[in-house]
Amino acid sequence: MEQAELRRWEARCTQEEPPRCRAACPLHVDVKEFCTRMAEEKYDQAWATLCRTMPLPRVLARICDGPCRRACIRGQAGGSIELPALEHVCAQRATRQPRILPAPSRGKKAAVLGCDLAGLAAAWDMTRKGIAVTIYTDTPPADALDGLHIPPAAADSIDSMLQQELDTLRRLGAEIQEHTEITSGLAAGCLEECGAVFITPRAYDRLMAGLPEPDPLTLGTATHGVFAAPPLPCSVTEGASPVAAAAQGRRAATSVARLHEGASLVAGREREGVFESTLFTSLEKVQPAPPVPVPAGGYDATQARNEAARCLRCECMECVRHCIFLQEYGSYPKQYARRIYNNESIVMGTRQANTMINSCMQCGLCATLCPNGFDMGALCAEARQSMVRRGKMPPSAHDFALRDMEFANGEHCTLARHAPDTQASGWVFFPGCQLAASDPDSIPRTWEWLRRHLPPSCGTAQNQGVGLMLRCCGAPAQWSGRNELTAGTVAALKQDWENLGSPVIIAACPSCAVMLRSNLPQADVTGLWEIMDSLTDSRPDILQPATADGHPAVVLHDPCGTREDAPMRQAVRSLLERYGIAVHEPELTAETTECCGFGGLAAEANAALGKKITEGRALRLGAPPAQGKTAEAAPSGTDLQADAVTYCAMCRDRLAAHGKRTAHLLDILLPAQADAPAIAAAPLPSAQEEPVAGTLPADCCAQGFSAAARHAPSLSARHENRARLREYLLTSCWDEAPAASGPQAALEIRYTAQAAARMEERRILDADVRKVLLHSRDNRWLQDTRSPQGHRLASLRPVVVTYWVEFTRHDENAFTVHNVWSHRMHVRTVNGRTPS
Amino acid sequence: MSTMKVLDKDYSHWVCARCGQPLQPATVELEYLDSLFNVELPACAACGLVLIPEDLATGKMADVESLLEDK
Numbered sequence: 087m088e089q090a091e092l093r094r095w096e097a098r099c100t101q102e103e104p105p106r107c108r109a110a111c112p113l114h115v116d117v118k119e120f121c122t123r124m125a126e127e128k129y130d131q132a133w134a135t136l137c138r139t140m141p142l143p144r145v146l147a148r149i150c151d152g153p154c155r156r157a158c159i160r161g162q163a164g165g166s167i168e169l170p171a172l173e174h175v176c177a178q179r180a181t182r183q184p185r186i187l188p189a190p191s192r193g194k195k196a197a198v199l200g201c202d203l204a205g206l207a208a209a210w211d212m213t214r215k216g217i218a219v220t221i222y223t224d225t226p227p228a229d230a231l232d233g234l235h236i237p238p239a240a241a242d243s244i245d246s247m248l249q250q251e252l253d254t255l256r257r258l259g260a261e262i263q264e265h266t267e268i269t270s271g272l273a274a275g276c277l278e279e280c281g282a283v284f285i286t287p288r289a290y291d292r293l294m295a296g297l298p299e300p301d302p303l304t305l306g307t308a309t310h311g312v313f314a315a316p317p318l319p320c321s322v323t324e325g326a327s328p329v330a331a332a333a334q335g336r337r338a339a340t341s342v343a344r345l346h347e348g349a350s351l352v353a354g355r356e357r358e359g360v361f362e363s364t365l366f367t368s369l370e371k372v373q374p375a376p377p378v379p380v381p382a383g384g385y386d387a388t389q390a391r392n393e394a395a396r397c398l399r400c401e402c403m404e405c406v407r408h409c410i411f412l413q414e415y416g417s418y419p420k421q422y423a424r425r426i427y428n429n430e431s432i433v434m435g436t437r438q439a440n441t442m443i444n445s446c447m448q449c450g451l452c453a454t455l456c457p458n459g460f461d462m463g464a465l466c467a468e469a470r471q472s473m474v475r476r477g478k479m480p481p482s483a484h485d486f487a488l489r490d491m492e493f494a495n496g497e498h499c500t501l502a503r504h505a506p507d508t509q510a511s512g513w514v515f516f517p518g519c520q521l522a523a524s525d526p527d528s529i530p531r532t533w534e535w536l537r538r539h540l541p542p543s544c545g546t547a548q549n550q551g552v553g554l555m556l557r558c559c560g561a562p563a564q565w566s567g568r569n570e571l572t573a574g575t576v577a578a579l580k581q582d583w584e585n586l587g588s589p590v591i592i593a594a595c596p597s598c599a600v601m602l603r604s605n606l607p608q609a610d611v612t613g614l615w616e617i618m619d620s621l622t623d624s625r626p627d628i629l630q631p632a633t634a635d636g637h638p639a640v641v642l643h644d645p646c647g648t649r650e651d652a653p654m655r656q657a658v659r660s661l662l663e664r665y666g667i668a669v670h671e672p673e674l675t676a677e678t679t680e681c682c683g684f685g686g687l688a689a690e691a692n693a694a695l696g697k698k699i700t701e702g703r704a705l706r707l708g709a710p711p712a713q714g715k716t717a718e719a720a721p722s723g724t725d726l727q728a729d730a731v732t733y734c735a736m737c738r739d740r741l742a743a744h745g746k747r748t749a750h751l752l753d754i755l756l757p758a759q760a761d762a763p764a765i766a767a768a769p770l771p772s773a774q775e776e777p778v779a780g781t782l783p784a785d786c787c788a789q790g791f792s793a794a795a796r797h798a799p800s801l802s803a804r805h806e807n808r809a810r811l812r813e814y815l816l817t818s819c820w821d822e823a824p825a826a827s828g829p830q831a832a833l834e835i836r837y838t839a840q841a842a843a844r845m846e847e848r849r850i851l852d853a854d855v856r857k858v859l860l861h862s863r864d865n866r867w868l869q870d871t872r873s874p875q876g877h878r879l880a881s882l883r884p885v886v887v888t889y890w891v892e893f894t895r896h897d898e899n900a901f902t903v904h905n906v907w908s909h910r911m912h913v914r915t916v917n918g919r920t921p922s
Numbered sequence: 923m924s925t926m927k928v929l930d931k932d933y934s935h936w937v938c939a940r941c942g943q944p945l946q947p948a949t950v951e952l953e954y955l956d957s958l959f960n961v962e963l964p965a966c967a968a969c970g971l972v973l974i975p976e977d978l979a980t981g982k983m984a985d986v987e988s989l990l991e992d993k
Binding site (some may be wrong): 437870888 | 935936937938939940944945948949950951952953954955958961965969970971972973974976979980984986987988989991992993
């Protein structure tokens with residue numbers, strides 16, 4: 087990433103923008119911090135916050151006219167925060183005065199002509215910049231606030247407060263020359279002596295009459311070194327704004343300091359005065375609350391606390407609030423962009439952000455929520471591609487998913503054919519490799535349904551058939567940042583599709599639809615659900631949906647692949663409505679739906695985070711909370727008790743495996759016939775009596791759609807299901823004999839519950855175990871002589887991962903597997919020799 | 923290159939099925955992502971069949987693999 091690119095990314099995230107109040111304050115008081123402290127009744131800390139930015143704080147905090155109130159976003163939800171009253175209370179109650187120190191002298195001088203609030207503020211700031219300043223005045227300094235609006239509550243104390251701040255100013259090194267007539271001769275003399283002069287509003291008319299107005303940005307005049315502030319507009323009843331006056335003095339002091347340093351007078355000062363902040367703050371969940379009325383004598387402690395507590399502590403965090411991945415790394419996208427940039431810049435050392443980059447679901451929710459469309463997924467996708475290009479992608483991050491893809495696109499799983507007894511296809515059904523893995527049985531019946539009901543009028547006489555393509559769309563390759571692999575995968579897919587005559591693709595999986603539309607733009611891609619919706623519009627009887635016990639209702643989970651696919655989301659809702667199934671929507675739904683954790687291969691690269699993401703989504707879909715936790719509040723009018731339904735096989739399996747009963751839409755619309763032959767692989771044979779798989783609590787399976795309780799298949803079963811589906815179709819549709827199975831298939835393996843659990847956790851397949859056991863038969867194992875059961879250990883490194891299997895052997899072909907593990911480190915030599 | 927000792931337990935009750943020899947500590951050269959390490963691990967003195975126990979594979983070895991992947 088180039089630095090300019092980083093800046094472009096950073097500019098989109100407004101989280102570091104100041105709140106509107108601070109931007110609207112000419113002095114940029116940190117109102118958010120101040121209110122936070124005041125709400126905690128920490129007056130000393132609140133006072134320190136004011137003193138950091140306010141000149142003459144004892145005075146200004148009592149007479150501040152609160153221009154922030156015009157910008158305060160709380161104004162849209164009850165009324166703006168009464169900041170002047172809070173500042174006044176704070177000034178009264180604070181007991182500790184922060185030490186204000188003059189800066190070391192820089193040997194520079196300045197003169198301030200006239201003694202008003204702007205002049206005093208200028209002198210205050212100059213002393214703190216190490217400039218020796220002298221104020222020349224013909225009016226008593228005690229009159230400095232004349233003409234300003236003084237609130238009644240401050241009237242009694244303000245004179246003594248001004249005296250105190252004048253003392254502070256003298257202590258800081260400022261000189262006040264009283265009884266000095268302000269003349270142009272004095273100005274010329276001061277300029278000669280100091281090199282910098284500030285003409286205050288009080289002296290302005292006398293010294294600037296007939297001269298051009300000063301530059302509003304720098305207050306510079308036609309004479310080099312002379313700065314001037316014109317008198318502020320002053321309403322008859324109110325007087326001029328004290329904060330604006332103080333800000334004039336601050337501007338002059340900044341110009342004088344820059345002049346003395348030889349720095350640019352204009353550079354980077356755009357935001358010195360009042361400006362518009364771009365910080366976005368949502369009021370969506372803010373309850374309106376009116377301001378605490380300000381009594382004539384000011385707030386008491388309780389009133390002040392309550393008023394300060396109304397402050398919304400404005401920040402954006404729209405994306406972070408709704409994304410477990412963004413929360414995981416403790417910051418927000420602007421910072422993450424910097425981390426990613428730094429990660430890429432490392433030549434030697436540890437790249438700290440690799441896991442973060444690989445943990446993003448790339449689901450697009452942040453971009454949808456962000457007012458500026460910051461897309462963390464796109465940022466991470468670019469970063470991953472760059473890591474791959476530079477050879478810095480951790481090999482283990484996506485290894486399993488990519489091998490899974492390779493298998494799904496290999497000879498045992500792929501198929502691209504016209505329907506039996508047809509020679510052309512106007513359509514091709516593309517169920518996707520995860521539906522084949524999750525529920526292979528749903529594919530033949532859906533394909534058959536399409537063949538029966540897609541009207542002949544949809545195609546020409548030659549291409550009325552509905553073909554079938556079994557393969558992976560290439561999403562894992564793209565998500566892992568491997569551009570070449572993606573291109574190769576798409577090329578093979580394109581070849582298959584063209585061989586079928588480039589038919590319209592009917593995708594069952596939303597992610598496949600997204601991938602195919604972007605990577606195979608010449609193809610006409612439609613969702614299975616749009617087809618089902620349009621076919622049943624006039625003929626609802628061609629589907630006989632499953633029935634649920636009680637009133638049929640579902641909680642709908644839109645897969646993240648449909649975020650930009652409103653027609654698909656609409657078709658699903660229309661189908662459910664057509665068959666009388668009430669739809670309850672979670673809070674985040676449709677274009678703001680949440681990812682199940684598989685998107686972007688997040689759960690592959692960061693299994694622990696993937697689990698957290700899926701559990702979070704399951705809870706928000708109404709999964710029973712863990713013991714001691716409270717259930718998520720449902721949006722009003724919504725019942726999250728019902729089974730969830732979704733239309734992505736991966737979403738279904740992950741949600742079902744993390745505590746929410748979830749059906750696939752096909753389970754409901756086109757349920758399996760009782761007499762249909764079963765294709766799906768059985769759970770791994772168990773060494774115990776109970777089947778190994780089992781993730782849903784038994785007590786939640788009492789009602790709803792029975793398919794919602796279907797177990798998520800194990801990783802091994804997902805693999806096998808794809809191969810079994812192909813085999814089933816070849817024999818049943820085309821009468822082809824199944825391929826002869828290899829010697830590994832002859833092994834009878836049973837797994838202990840521990841071994842089966844470890845296989846899921848450690849991404850080890852039944853097929854891997856079979857390879858190890860087959861390899862071990864030639865006396866290549868270790869015998870544990872202490873084990874009464876005769877435990878053995880064998881290992882094999884088929885490609886890059888070494889698999890270990892701890893087992894007992896019953897006969898030549900029968901084994902019980904007790905444990906499995908793997909590593910990527912490779913044994914090169916043993917005692918200097920290559921092991922035989 | 924010095925040899926790291928990462929295992930404390932005795933693995934001599936594991937016997938190589940082919941050679942019939944109990945495993946003995948051996949200097950094993952391990953490689954990952956162009957980095958080499960010498961580690962003392964139990965191995966068959968005759969054929970060099972090495973045992974990498976579960977704790978090591980999923981513990982220290984996994985940590986080092988992940989560290990090297992982020993280099």
